[in-house]
Amino acid sequence: LAKTTQPISMDSYEGQEVNITCSHNNIATNDYITWYQQFPSQGPRFIIQGYKTKVTNEVASLFIPADRKSSTLSLPRVSLSDTAVYYCLVGETDQFYFGTGTSLTVIP
Amino acid sequence: DTGVSQDPRHKITKRGQNVTFRCDPISEHNRLYWYRQTLGQGPEFLTYFQNEAQLEKSRLLSDRFSAERPKGSFSTLEIQRTEQGDSAMYLCASGRQPEAFFGQGTRLTVV
Numbered sequence: 001l002a003k004t005t006q007p008i009s010m011d012s013y014e015g016q017e018v019n020i021t022c023s024h025n026n027i028a029t030n031d032y033i034t035w036y037q038q039f040p041s042q043g044p045r046f047i048i049q050g051y052k053t054k055v056t057n058e059v060a061s062l063f064i065p066a067d068r069k070s071s072t073l074s075l076p077r078v079s080l081s082d083t084a085v086y087y088c089l090v091g092e093t094d095q096f097y098f099g100t101g102t103s104l105t106v107i108p
Numbered sequence: 109d110t111g112v113s114q115d116p117r118h119k120i121t122k123r124g125q126n127v128t129f130r131c132d133p134i135s136e137h138n139r140l141y142w143y144r145q146t147l148g149q150g151p152e153f154l155t156y157f158q159n160e161a162q163l164e165k166s167r168l169l170s171d172r173f174s175a176e177r178p179k180g181s182f183s184t185l186e187i188q189r190t191e192q193g194d195s196a197m198y199l200c201a202s203g204r205q206p207e208a209f210f211g212q213g214t215r216l217t218v219v
Contacts, residue, residue, distance in 0.1 A: 041212070041213075042213075043210025043212055044151065045210070046207040046208065046209070085150075096141060096201070096208050098151045100150050101150050
């Protein structure tokens with residue numbers, strides 16, 4: 001399984017765009033990149049998944065460079081309710097191995 | 109509510125006792141996962157079922173832990189002879205690619 005490295009924590013002001021980068025140097029050909037969000041005392045929630053280039057949904061965008069050794073989750077115009085832990089997962093589509101995640105705090 | 113349901117939500121037990129948790133997945137999902145999460149850490153994979161077959165088990169799943177999924181529907185996770193180190197949130201998820209849908213977990217406290 002490819003190991004992932006993310007910043008431990010980030011702060012952002014409300015209304016700003018937040019970019020969280022995940023490093024996964026040993027990503028395998030069959031691996032997808034998946035991001036989850038977790039609020040305190042709740043289970044993680046799927047945000048977005050991609051394999052290469054760019055994926056966008058109603059919640060976020062995921063940017064993956066050609067070498068796929070990193071990825072960036074982009075949250076547009078964050079609000080206080082986006083304060084949570086964000087996890088980057090790398091693996092085949094039926095594998096869900098979490099790292100320690102990035103704790104995002106949105107400041108008013 | 110058609111999400112993943114876990115029961116109980118909280119469990120306090122004395123060291124050495126056995127505990128069992130139940131997970132009811134989303135009905136059309138054939139994949140079911142168990143995770144353990146301690147404070148400040150990400151969820152740790154424990155085991156995974158495809159229908160009733162247990163396909164993968166983490167080395168974290170010691171002999172005291174056993175999981176079943178009879179008939180490919182609900183699943184149970186049993187911990188025998190609980191230890192204080194077993195105190196954690198136990199999360200269940202059911203999957204349909206590319207997502208896993210998580211329940212709210214069972215918080216176990218071993219005293």
